Amino acid sequence: xxxxxxxxxxxxxxxxxxxxxxxxxxxxxxxxxxxxxxxxxxxxxxxxxxxxxxxxxxxxxxxxxxxxxxxxxxxxxxxxxxxxxxxxxxxxxxxxxxxxxxxxxxxxxxxxxxxxxxxxxxxxxxxxxxxxxxxxxxxxxxxxxxxxxxxxxxxxxxxxxxxxxxxxxxxxxxxxxxxxxxxxxxxxxxxxxxxxxxxxxxxxxxxxxxxxxxxxxxxxxxxxxxxxxxxxxxxxxxxxxxxxxxxxxxxxxxxxxxxxxxxxxxxxxxxxxxxxxxxxxxxxxxxxxxxxxxxxxxxxxxxxxxxxxxxxxxxxxxxxxxxxxxxxxxxxxxxxxxxxxxxxxxxxxxxxxxxxxxxxxxxxxxxxxxxxxxxxxxxxxxxxxxxxxxxxxxxxxxxxxxxxxxxxxxxxxxxxxxxxxxxxxxxxxxxxxxxxxxxxxxxxxxxxxxxxxxxxxxxxxxxxxxxxxxxxxxxxxxxxxxxxxxxxxxxxxxxxxxxxxxx
Amino acid sequence: xxxxxxxxxxxxxxxxxxxxxxxxxxxxxxxxxxxxxxxxxxxxxxxxxxxxxxxxxxxxxxxxxxxxxxxxxxxxxxxxxxxxxxxxxxxxxxxxxxxxxxxxxxxxxxxxxxxxxxxxxxxxxxxxxxxxxxxxxxxxxxxxxxxxxxxxxxxxxxxxxxxxxxxxxxxxxxxxxxxxxxxxxxxxxxxxxxxxxxxxxxxxxxxxxxxxxxxxxxxxxxxxxxxxxxxxxxxxxxxxxxxxxxxxxxxxxxxxxxxxxxxxxxxxxxxxxxxxxxxxxxxxxxxxxxxxxxxxxxxxxxxxxxxxxxxxxxxxxxxxxxxxxxxxxxxxxxxxxxxxxxxxxxxxx
Numbered sequence: 001x002x003x004x005x006x007x008x009x010x011x012x013x014x015x016x017x018x019x020x021x022x023x024x025x026x027x028x029x030x031x032x033x034x035x036x037x038x039x040x041x042x043x044x045x046x047x048x049x050x051x052x053x054x055x056x057x058x059x060x061x062x063x064x065x066x067x068x069x070x071x072x073x074x075x076x077x078x079x080x081x082x083x084x085x086x087x088x089x090x091x092x093x094x095x096x097x098x099x100x101x102x103x104x105x106x107x108x109x110x111x112x113x114x115x116x117x118x119x120x121x122x123x124x125x126x127x128x129x130x131x132x133x134x135x136x137x138x139x140x141x142x143x144x145x146x147x148x149x150x151x152x153x154x155x156x157x158x159x160x161x162x163x164x165x166x167x168x169x170x171x172x173x174x175x176x177x178x179x180x181x182x183x184x185x186x187x188x189x190x191x192x193x194x195x196x197x198x199x200x201x202x203x204x205x206x207x208x209x210x211x212x213x214x215x216x217x218x219x220x221x222x223x224x225x226x227x228x229x230x231x232x233x234x235x236x237x238x239x240x241x242x243x244x245x246x247x248x249x250x251x252x253x254x255x256x257x258x259x260x261x262x263x264x265x266x267x268x269x270x271x272x273x274x275x276x277x278x279x280x281x282x283x284x285x286x287x288x289x290x291x292x293x294x295x296x297x298x299x300x301x302x303x304x305x306x307x308x309x310x311x312x313x314x315x316x317x318x319x320x321x322x323x324x325x326x327x328x329x330x331x332x333x334x335x336x337x338x339x340x341x342x343x344x345x346x347x348x349x350x351x352x353x354x355x356x357x358x359x360x361x362x363x364x365x366x367x368x369x370x371x372x373x374x375x376x377x378x379x380x381x382x383x384x385x386x387x388x389x390x391x392x393x394x395x396x397x398x399x400x401x402x403x404x405x406x407x408x409x410x411x412x413x414x415x416x417x418x419x420x421x422x423x424x425x426x427x428x429x430x431x432x433x434x435x436x437x438x439x440x441x442x443x444x445x446x447x448x449x450x451x452x453x454x455x456x457x458x459x460x461x462x463x464x465x466x467x468x469x470x471x472x473x474x475x476x477x478x479x480x481x482x483x484x485x486x487x488x489x490x491x492x493x494x495x496x497x498x499x500x501x502x503x
Numbered sequence: 504x505x506x507x508x509x510x511x512x513x514x515x516x517x518x519x520x521x522x523x524x525x526x527x528x529x530x531x532x533x534x535x536x537x538x539x540x541x542x543x544x545x546x547x548x549x550x551x552x553x554x555x556x557x558x559x560x561x562x563x564x565x566x567x568x569x570x571x572x573x574x575x576x577x578x579x580x581x582x583x584x585x586x587x588x589x590x591x592x593x594x595x596x597x598x599x600x601x602x603x604x605x606x607x608x609x610x611x612x613x614x615x616x617x618x619x620x621x622x623x624x625x626x627x628x629x630x631x632x633x634x635x636x637x638x639x640x641x642x643x644x645x646x647x648x649x650x651x652x653x654x655x656x657x658x659x660x661x662x663x664x665x666x667x668x669x670x671x672x673x674x675x676x677x678x679x680x681x682x683x684x685x686x687x688x689x690x691x692x693x694x695x696x697x698x699x700x701x702x703x704x705x706x707x708x709x710x711x712x713x714x715x716x717x718x719x720x721x722x723x724x725x726x727x728x729x730x731x732x733x734x735x736x737x738x739x740x741x742x743x744x745x746x747x748x749x750x751x752x753x754x755x756x757x758x759x760x761x762x763x764x765x766x767x768x769x770x771x772x773x774x775x776x777x778x779x780x781x782x783x784x785x786x787x788x789x790x791x792x793x794x795x796x797x798x799x800x801x802x803x804x805x806x807x808x809x810x811x812x813x814x815x816x817x818x819x820x821x822x823x824x825x826x827x828x829x830x831x832x833x834x835x836x837x838x839x840x841x842x843x844x845x846x847x848x849x850x851x852x
């Protein structure tokens with residue numbers, strides 16, 4: 001197989017600060033084949049792809065292109081060598097036409113400005129090659145997401161890319177659009193283009209894979225051609241054995257539910273569909289429920305709707321039997337329902353404030369005496385919160401931006417815990433924090449659950465489902481696809497989530 | 504395809520030596536040092552500058568801008584802007600003048616002459632009402648603050664012109680038999696030698712400072728400007744906060760309008776033209792971030808004094824009005840430059 005390797009990574013290592021994202025990875029891309037990278041979040045897939053496409057540079061190791069060592073200074077540099085990346089979030093200018101996007105930054109000069117006619121002709125030719133009827137003059141924002149992806153592929157082809165890296169290309173596509181994309185991929189292969197493919201949809205990815213490579217914790221743990229492997233093999237290699245994230249605390253099975261969701265539907269923001277469809281769920285005090293699902297399964301919409309950020313289309317949300325679906329966010333917090341949002345920087349922290357001010361923000365009315373904030377009471381609450389959620393900080397007056405990701409997350413959790421909630425929702429609480437902090441966060445949740453706090457958290461990492469959750473809900477396309485107790489295996493969860501299903 | 508991400512590994516942390524860095528002290532206290540410099544330079548250039556009477560005169564000029572700036576600060580802290588304050592000042596002055604002329608109720612056939620305190624209260628309520636319109640437009644209807652208050656800038660000015668037909672109310676003295684004398688008290692009287700306008704500025708500033716630093720509302724305000732979405736999810740009533748700051752700014756503009764027309768003993772519809780820009784300049788020189796979330800009343804007052812003392816100093820040493828504009832502009836740009844130095848080092852977003 002060694003003879004047709006076009007791009008090879010040798011002993012690639014990359015560290016961010018103290019965290020080693022890649023620990024000496026070897027990786028081959030074969031000519032005219034689809035090489036798929038498998039791995040859980042944080043395994044180092046995206047980092048490796050960014051290195052191969054010149055977005056970032058490795059700390060150690062080298063990249064060989066046709067056997068010759070190369071160094072990519074930037075994405076432009078990489079695309080000059082024929083390597084292009086298509087990101088999960090498309091990098092098109094939505095206000096411009098298909099043609100203008102394809103030639104953005106390298107317009108064809110003509111007499112008296114840009115030669116639009118030639119650009120249009122070339123765009124049309126590209127679209128015919130890809131067998132897609134997309135008008136070169138259509139504005140990109142009038143296209144469906146799948147078509148936009150095709151435009152992005154066309155742009156990569158127009159710079160004569162020989163190697164195309166696709167990072168989760170299907171995550172936002174409908175089943176029929178996925179079929180179209182796979183058609184395009186086969187077409188590209190037949191023209192000798194090599195493709196590096198990343199996807200969480202394992203079975204879907206297996207349809208187009210020629211070579212599979214599995215990454216775990218920054219190491220390449222396995223690689224094999226398609227005909228030697230199957231789905232269980234991949235899952236087993238991906239999951240491996242992991243850090244202990246704790247066990248579920250004892251639970252009183254007779255308690256009345258504290259939170260009940262009845263027939264809840266939420267409209268999807270962009271398209272006409274439903275993000276959450278007739279969902280029913282009830283949670284008892286002290287119970288920990290994990291919601292597992294892929295991107296777009298409706299987890300974030302569900303949690304934001306419960307917290308009051310997104311309105312429900314219909315259905316009821318009951319706290320201790322009282323309907324709270326018409327309440328504002330502050331009223332829900334008063335009723336004991338709080339959310340720790342997914343995007344810490346955007347929705348969780350006030351970056352201009354100190355650690356202490358962030359911690360006390362949600363509970364500030366509790367330590368006001370008459371009209372004024374009591375410094376003494378506030379300091380007490382803040383000190384207790386810092387100790388309770390074990391924030392490592394120089395003190396309550398340190399700027400919150402001086403903390404690491406894990407400690408920032410603990411500040412957001414501590415802020416909501418200070419309101420003495422009875423139900424805590426956490427959207428991907430482990431996102432962007434290291435394994436140690438992850439363990440601390442889960443232990444903290446388990447501790448509070450023992451004291452009666454009901455916890456609902458979402459995750460896209462199977463490992464985290466089994467850790468402390470009493471119940472695991474698998475969501476797929478806005479519905480509960482399956483419900484498990486803690487004795488389930490990781491493989492079963494992944495199979496139920498739609499990772500094994502394509503329409 | 505995508506811009507290159509650079510990962511800086513040694514992120515700048517404020518270490519111990521920076522606390523003793525004289526450059527840093529100068530940077531953080533820049534409005535204060537600028538004010539000292541202005542006073543020293545003009546005192547050397549003119550014997551008339553460094554006198555008690557001149558300081559009091561200059562301070563009563565500053566009072567107008569200072570009031571507008573303090574209101575503006577509250578709005579800017581939430582990440583908004585209020586371009587209407589100059590016009591609100593004018594329309595409030597005219598409204599006060601209109602009340603002083605007597606309100607004729609035709610059906611009853613009487614003309615009501617409200618006493619001065621009632622005129623003041625009604626005028627401030629009028630300013631609050633205009634501010635509430637701004638606030639509702641911004642907070643509920645999600646009109647960008649710049650556009651909403653730019654519209655109000657024209658509307659309020661237009662209303663002021665309509666109310667007077669383009670003329671000016673000159674007779675604000677009132678008369679003893681009608682019981683509405685004393686309007687000029689605000690502009691001319693002094694308590695312990697200090698002009699009333701300055702005392703009003705001090706009181707309003709004190710209220711604003713207490714509100715910002717000592718109450719939950721103040722914390723909410725900083726949080727709303729620092730990160731609206733995070734504040735909202737933390738249970739901060741962000742819409743109410745946003746409306747409140749525009750109401751506060753409108754009230755400040757109305758108070759400034761009363762003080763100014765009292766100082767001039769006339770209320771004209773063209774008063775306060777472009778004052779909103781001076782007010783913004785004061786806030787910015789005082790170190791507030793236009794993006795919201797950072798700024799103090801103390802800084803804003805210093806900013807207002809820097810602008811006022813600079814402008815009056817230039818007049819005293821006889822620099823032409825054209826040069827004054829050049830100097831003021833340069834100071835504003837310099838201030839923003841220093842702001843980005845101070846915040847640029849700390850914040851990475």
